[in-house]
Each structure stands twice: as structure tokens, then as C-alpha cells.
Amino acid sequence: MSKTLSVSAIQNGTVIDHIPVGQALKIIHLLKLLETNQCVTVGFRLLSRRMKLKDLIKIEDYVLTEEEANKITVFAQEATINVIKNFTVKEKIIARMPKTIEGVFICPNAACITHVEPMESYFYIEEQGKAVKLNCRYCEKPFDRNQVKVTI
Ligand SMILES: [Zn+2]
Structure with missing residues (x-):
């Protein structure tokens, strides 16, 4: 074995x-x-x-x-x-990096409207070499992929 x-x-x-x-x-x-x-x-x-x-x-x-x-x-x-x-x-x-991701992650910005309103999160995904950034559509802040938390 x-x-x-x-x-x-x-x-x-x-x-x-x-x-x-x-x-x-x-x-x-x-x-x-x-x-x-x-x-x-x-x-x-x-x-x-x-x-x-x-x-x-x-x-x-x-x-x-x-x-x-x-x-x-x-x-x-x-x-x-x-x-x-x-x-x-x-x-x-063969997977490709998506351009956007919806309703899966929580925006790390506590002041983001997605925490107040009953709405789904929405991020634009940006590849920078090996790094992957997620940009919140609503508060327009960029986050590293390790910063975002997954909704459970
Ligand atoms: Zn946000």
C-alpha cells in the first residue's frame, strides 16, 4: 500500500x-x-x-x-x-477564475451595507499573479482572499 x-x-x-x-x-x-x-x-x-x-x-x-x-x-x-x-x-x-462571486462571502468591512440590508454579498475578483483580490461591489473596498469569511 x-x-x-x-x-x-x-x-x-x-x-x-x-x-x-x-x-x-x-x-x-x-x-x-x-x-x-x-x-x-x-x-x-x-x-x-x-x-x-x-x-x-x-x-x-x-x-x-x-x-x-x-x-x-x-x-x-x-x-x-x-x-x-x-x-x-x-x-x-479545467476551471477558470470567475470574474464575480455572489452570496458566498461576508464582506470584512463592518460598515458595509451588506451587513445592514438583507442582501447578498457581491465581489469582483481580480487576479494579481499568485494573489487573488476580492473587491466588494457595495463598499468598493478590496480584500485579500484570506480576509473574506464564508457565510455558513
Ligand atoms: Zn463591502
């Missing part, structure tokens, strides 16, 4: 691999994986040849939509998203 196989293989579903350490929980909330009936396996701080350490998420019997895959890139630009069928990789989902 391989040492790297610290999370068991799944028969069918989606594997999100090479997630930067610390981002898996955000992705779980982002995809609302706790609200579904899918069996989800998460690995934190697993050894990775490519990244030294990584997070990993396996979702059984569910194939991510392109939109969901795109959202993941906000937190994990280099994540590998594989569709698994009968324990083998059937397809790689």
Missing part, C-alpha cells in the same frame, strides 16, 4: 486535489458540502510531492459543475479537479 494514499479511493465522484493548506474548509462551505447528502472525505495537511503539504476533498457520487469548479480557483488556483468513475480518473475539469 502506497504511503501517499492516506485518504481512501472513491468509486465515483469528484476529487479536488492540490488544495493549498488551510483552504479546504472554505471550499467545503463554498460548495455547501455540509448541506448535501454526499459522502465527503477531507484531508488536511497531507504530504504532497508537488506542494510538500496539501489539502484534499473527495466527494462521492457527485460531479462538480463548471461553475462550482470555477469558484474553487478563488482559493485554490492550482487545484486538480478529477472526475472519478469506477476508481479511475475519467476526466479533468
